[in-house]
Amino acid sequence: MAELAQARVLMIATDGFEESELMKPRQALLDAGAKVTLASLTTDPIRGESGASKGAAITPDALVAEMDADDFDALVLPGGVGNPDKLRLDRRTVELVQEFFDDGKVVAAICHAPWLLVEADIVDGKRVTSWPSVRTDLANAGATVVDEEVVVDGNLITSRKPDDIPMFVDAIKSLLIEELEAAVE
Numbered sequence: 001m002a003e004l005a006q007a008r009v010l011m012i013a014t015d016g017f018e019e020s021e022l023m024k025p026r027q028a029l030l031d032a033g034a035k036v037t038l039a040s041l042t043t044d045p046i047r048g049e050s051g052a053s054k055g056a057a058i059t060p061d062a063l064v065a066e067m068d069a070d071d072f073d074a075l076v077l078p079g080g081v082g083n084p085d086k087l088r089l090d091r092r093t094v095e096l097v098q099e100f101f102d103d104g105k106v107v108a109a110i111c112h113a114p115w116l117l118v119e120a121d122i123v124d125g126k127r128v129t130s131w132p133s134v135r136t137d138l139a140n141a142g143a144t145v146v147d148e149e150v151v152v153d154g155n156l157i158t159s160r161k162p163d164d165i166p167m168f169v170d171a172i173k174s175l176l177i178e179e180l181e182a183a184v185e
Helices: 019-031 082-087 091-102 114-119 132-140 162-184
Strands: 008-012 035-040 046-050 053-058 074-077 106-110 150-153 156-159
Touching: 008 019, 008 091, 019 035, 019 046, 019 053, 019 074, 019 106, 019 162, 074 091, 074 162, 082 114, 091 106, 091 114, 106 114, 106 162, 114 132, 114 156, 150 162, 156 162
Parallel strands: 008 035, 008 074, 074 106, 106 156
Antiparallel strands: 046 053, 150 156
C-alpha cells in the first residue's frame, strides 16, 4: 500500500504558476498514493511558467469556489509570481487557506505562494521562509523569516524556490503521515 493512500490533498493554482512547483509536488504526492485535486478560479487550462519562459498547461479538476477544507487533509500552494498575486485577490482562496490553517491541517507554500499566507493573516508569530522578494511582506505580517530550504512550524510548511522542491515534498509527506496516523489513534 502506498504511504499516503488515505491522503486527500488540494492544490490551488492559476495562470502564472511556477511549473516545477506545481508539477513535481503533485506527481510526488500522486506517486505516494495521495488523491490530489487541482482547483483554480476557472476550469479552463492554466499555463505555468518555467523561469521567464512559458511553461506547460494543465486543466484544473475543480473550481476553488466549490472546494471545502473538510474534504481534504492538506493544502499545497505552488509559487510563481503571477499565480499567488492573482489568487490573493480571490476571497474564497484566502478563506480556504485560513480554514485549512485553523483546522490544523497541513498548509504548504513555496516561493511566492507565502503571499497567500500573508493575505490569510496566518503568519504572525510563525517561522517561515520564501522567495527573497516576499520576505519583507512576511516580516511586516509578523513572521520570523529565515533563509532555509524548508521550514516547518506547526502545520505550516514553507520553502524558498524550485531547488528546494525535494525537501518541500518530504516535509509535506512527513507531516501528512503524522496527521493521518494521529487521526487513526
